[in-house]
Amino acid sequence: MDIEGKNRITGRFAPSPSGRMHVGNLLSALLAWLSARAAGGRMVLRMEDLDPDRTSRALADQLEDDLRFLGFDWDEGGSAGGPNGPYYQSGRTGLYAEALAQLEKKGLLYPCFCTRAQLHAAEAPHNSDGETIYSGRCRGLTTEQIEAQARLRAPAVRLRLPDETVRFVDGHYGPVEQNLARECGDIILRRSDGVFAYQLAVVLDDIAMGVTQVVRGRDLLSSTPRQMYLYRLFGARPPQYIHVPLLLARDGRRLSKREHDLDLGALRARGFSGEEIVGRVAYLAGLLPHPRPARPRDLLPLFSWEKVPKENLVLPEDLFRDAQ
Known part of the structure; x- marks a missing residue:
């Protein structure tokens, strides 16, 4: 080496x-x-x-x-x-805001007005790890609906995830695959209170800091495919992931x-x-x-x-x- x-x-x-x-x-x-x-x-x-x-x-x-x-x-x-x-x-919030603007220009984002109660509604599906999968409730809102909702509450910002299976080999647990649409669902990149989401920040920071190996708890294993998709959107190579x-x-x-x-x-x-x-x-x-x-x-x-x-x-x- x-x-x-x-x-x-x-x-x-x-x-x-x-x-x-x-x-x-x-x-x-x-x-x-x-x-x-x-x-x-x-x-x-x-x-x-x-x-x-x-x-x-x-x-x-x-x-x-x-x-x-x-x-x-x-x-x-x-x-x-x-x-x-x-x-x-x-x-580093300026960096996150610039990246969010890039994704917005590509038409990959949309506002989400769902309350916590709606997000955890009984009809929402869950993946094998017990994580709630977003139902897509706000994905198809019209401009008029968005304007009306925005007068009532500030929206979160979600990333549209494709119906695509991401595969990778974890350094400790071996082959992993996840369908982004069915097993993850559109993810929040900025909360309704303006705080940027972990998923966005961690990818941008690891890119900027030249991180090539990420070792972390296996509770974050299911978040890896969506982060790898973000790496692709930003034109960067993902690190080696090793979960413990x-x-x-x-x-x-x-x-x-x-x-x-x-x-x-x-x-x-x-x-x-x-x-x-x-x-x-x-x-x-x-x-x-x-x-x-x-x-x-x-x-x-x-x-x-x-x-x-x-x-x-x-x-x-x-x-x-x-x-x-």
Whole structure:
């Protein structure tokens, strides 16, 4: 591999500063860092702070501090900046607006006036992941209907998706395919309150920052085909996608920032060192035969995607019971 030239891998951390990282977030971050660094690649840190009601700069700064505490490094991004900034999505809205205008000129967008209740109506179909598929209720509105609706409420902006099957090979789960029309449905690119959608922002940012490898939780696997379609619309090559198993609590629920399940604030307050936390997560990821303190760099010689389980992981009850 030409690690100095154009074929060099560029991975990224892209956390949402809506709360402290928990060990499930750390699992994805660790595997993303190891996958890029083991191949001699670079890392970018980007804060996905699109939603002003849920995110803050103080939480973004805390995320950086937690990453450093755990032993991670990166080549550009975050508060240090770099050549492809800004690295906070809240500072990139001009780019998103320009891209939306490009798609509008191509006739690919339309206003959607549906309320939350309408979007979750019983007749709306769902895909295999339980995600609501938009019914197309506003797709064929006339100019007069749009004008009348606009007097009542601000619209969201949707992208028309074709009746087309997108196929790709995930770096961990293998072949994946999805019909955009039947299994996804037209997607929102800007909410009715003016906030740009994750699907648009993440694609534009990864293009602008030269990201060539995306490692993230398998809960985002179903969003990959629509993002690959957006790459095509913007004339860019999509990255390699590698999805990782989710970390579940013993009752089967996903770990959540909202419930403060084993977040970095709680673990640090209980006296866990960064090495203790990383080593236990590496054990969960199949990289260590038993939990032991380790820095991310210590794990580079041990890293292999073949060791990482494909099934979701259940957190052992006593794994984070006591710090050493």
